[in-house]
Amino acid sequence: MFQNCGSFIFLPNPGTSSNKFLENLLKENGATIVSNFAGYLQSNPKEVTILIDDSFVDSNMNLIQRDIFQREAGLNNIDEFFDKVEDLNIHCFKTSCVTKWVRNKTFTFQKDDLIKLRPSVITISDDTNNGTSSSDEHSEVSTDVGDGGKNEDTMETSQPVKDPVYSNESTTLLVNNRSKYKNNELIVEALKRLTKKYEVKGEKFRARSYRLAKQSIENCDFDISSGEEAHTKLRNIGPSIARKIQIILDTGVLPGLNDSIGLEDSLKYFKNCYGIGPEIAKRWNLLNFESFCSAAKNDPEEFISDWSVLFGWSYYEDWLRKMSRNECLAHLERVKSSLGEIDPECQVELQGSYNRGYSKCGDIDLLFFKPFCNDTAELANIMESLCIKLFRDGYILCFLQLTPILERMFAEKILERLQTARIVGYGEREKWYSSEIIKKFFMGVKLSTRKLEELKEMDIDEGTFFIEQEEETKLKPIDQYMSLNSRDGNYCRRLDFFCCKWDELGAGRIHYTGSKEYNRWIRILAAQKGLKLTQHGLFRDNILLESFNERRIFELLNLKYVEPKDRNNIEWEKKRLNK
Known part of the structure; x- marks a missing residue:
């Protein structure tokens, strides 16, 4: 139980899964959680603390993204709300402080922990949001977009910030010798790092803004001389990014870029696993889990409720490796040969990054259709029959979602993985399949050794769009006991089936x-x-x-x-x- 514990309010959005998790931690330690914060503040509370999501606080403990904060919190006037908070002398902390309090078994803080709701100066940080939500609902391929396509890099003021004060703390030198780099190369490198940083953190809108800005710089046919020039002459460069460009050109550094390297590395390790999203990764990080082994021991329910994570862990390294276009074609031909035995009229095509000419592909997307067939249930049955055959032939190594028929074939492998992971408590689960009929099949597959040798003799198809090979991430030694990764270069690959009328x-x-x-x-x-x-x-x-x-x-x-x-x-x- 906490000492000196009172009431807590989560803002701006108390309903997120990570906040619910933290609420439970506080309740277990004797705290009270306030849901109707507006009414609660009217009663002039004396022992209430406000917890603000970390994404709304920069490295200098200033509140950022005021417009999004106001919208998500349902506030009519954010300044009036802050006036009330300050009048009542209510303290505001980041939500990440909760784990520190739980660990120390006491509710104590230092002055540096307090969030400044209204800083007196404009601060420049890569954590300054560009006027967008931290979760991009429209970034997925399956989304039907209905917004107006507004520029997502807007700030409260569009005036350039001059003469910023720089410190040596939390600063990354982008190159060792700036003189041998053109301005554009320097800017692209910084934007590339920022894109990756926010992709890892699951902030898709922000990552998208930096990615589009990077592409604009890459396609620029002149050497950029200032942030203002980039803003006025190029698409997708808003005022906030223009400020950062100016800082980079002036100093060769970007304050704040390394603020959360440890956090990024931890989140990236978990997020690289199939089935682990940013929310789970953040929760595990808050609980100080440093490995899948630790997560399996302390949070086994996550692996039971979404058993596909077990196979993401098992094939962790294989599924992070890119494959050649020739290998993608070999997988297509392997599927086609078996499909012809099941339904000769049904057709299948490669889609995704292969179709867009990528030199290397992360997975294989196959689209199934049949002339004049608009019955997706029929197509689903064809794909299911194909999966059964390919599994029995040894081509499919694992499924990542199941029908009842596939469950009868595959449940034993799920149980074996649970036992290898030393997870217990799954005995009461009645079924592992997701639906009687599924129209998308996700799986792990592997070519025969002979076919792989044939691929080595073929001319390399480089494609039309070069993709950089990212640095490989490997399982930590403590997690290797679950590994099913290849040791002979014949890697398990991710394959998805989709159907279309x-x-x-x-x-x-x-x-x-x-x-x-x-x-x-x-x-x-x-x-x-x-x-x-x-x-x-x-x-x-x-x-x-x-x-x-x-x-x-x-x-x-x-x-x-x-x-x-x-x-x-x-x-x-x-x-x-x-x-």
């Missing part, structure tokens, strides 16, 4: 080809024209205009057809309208 083939190809950024852009463009584009077709007022003919969809949007290989970056925007 025949009448929706054109829209389906757009959707499953991607990229996510391209799909978002074209759907926003459709919305601006009073239309709605989804994987099911192009609609006006819920009336279908086109779904089968991909090029006709482009015509109705008044767009030149964009080849899949050109859907990887922002080049499509330069030639989007027909002349």
